[in-house]
Amino acid sequence: MGQLIDGTWEAENLAALSSGGEFKRKESSYRSWITADGSAGPSGEAGFKAESGRYHLYVSYACPWAHRTLIFRQLKDLADHISVSVVHPDMLDKGWSFDSDFPGATGDDLLGKSHLHEVYTQADPTATTRVTVPVLWDKATGQIVSNESAEIIRMFNSAFNGLTGNTTDDYPEALRPRIDEINDRIYDTVNNGVYKSGFASSQKAYDKAVTALFGSLDWIEGILAKNRYLTGDTLTEADWRLFTTLIRFDKVYHTHFKCNRSRVLDFPNMWGYLKELYQVPGVAETVNFDHITRHYYYSHDHINPNRIVPITPDLDLMSPHGRG
Structure with a gap:
């Protein structure tokens, strides 16, 4: 860096x-x-x-x-x-x-x-x-x-x-206030929260970040118990901004960044939601787990000084998601 x-x-x-x-x-x-x-x-x-x-x-x-x-x-x-x-x-x-x-x-x-x-x-x-x-x-x-x-x-x-000619809209005007509200919390405590946990250099900083992270994951699980997506029945940019953290969570953040209270796999609604987003046409081809695992474990030598790239869990992301 x-x-x-x-x-x-x-x-x-x-x-x-x-x-x-x-x-x-x-x-x-x-x-x-x-x-x-x-x-x-x-x-x-x-x-x-x-x-x-x-x-x-x-x-x-x-x-x-x-x-x-x-x-x-x-x-x-x-x-x-x-x-x-x-x-x-x-x-x-x-x-x-x-x-x-x-x-x-x-x-x-x-x-x-x-x-x-x-x-x-x-x-x-x-x-x-x-x-x-x-x-x-x-x-x-x-x-x-x-x-x-x-x-x-x-x-x-x-x-x-x-x-x-593609007029699909992932930031629809009627939902923008709710999307922005969700984005703000997820960015601070989840997207960036995994980094704040993993790169913390004091116990106090780690405890603060990881507590906020899992507080937000519990909050998201509650939303997804009632709604198909974060804002309701409409898939929006808020979901995709969350997706890129969730898809890395069990492979990398859980272990490498010490975000190990729970896996995404342990949240039934979030796990089904993650699989649904992964199965949207065109999305799976943007996910490269070889690059993801290699980068984090090999590049961050202040966390992993021996640069050992571990085995990671097999995630059955193409199994039925049960989200409707």
């Missing part, structure tokens, strides 16, 4: 991201939007118009934040319009690399870079920023549009509808 300082890569241990024992995630630094007509979005600069073949997505199969964007690329029929490069699962001293000696890692087939930080400096040679996935790249201008997954999925949800 590391960051760019004035265009120069500086390695940094993940442990340095904690403050007072608590893990602190940095905000994304590129926040422009693709829109149907190229007008400005809620933040950033204007000029990024939805066009076929213009944009490229840099992702890691291991990263839950990048995984969101791959799911929406599938759900919104964007695979033929937005190209993808997949980094190697090992994130070491130079950050994400484009080594292609691991099945599923593609290399950088757009710019030919060896590491992701070089993509950032291609856009801005003097960049000072964390180097994270996903990265949404504009081939026309040679710029990074966004590296904020929550905003990229909303672009994918609507900006390209006129191009694809």
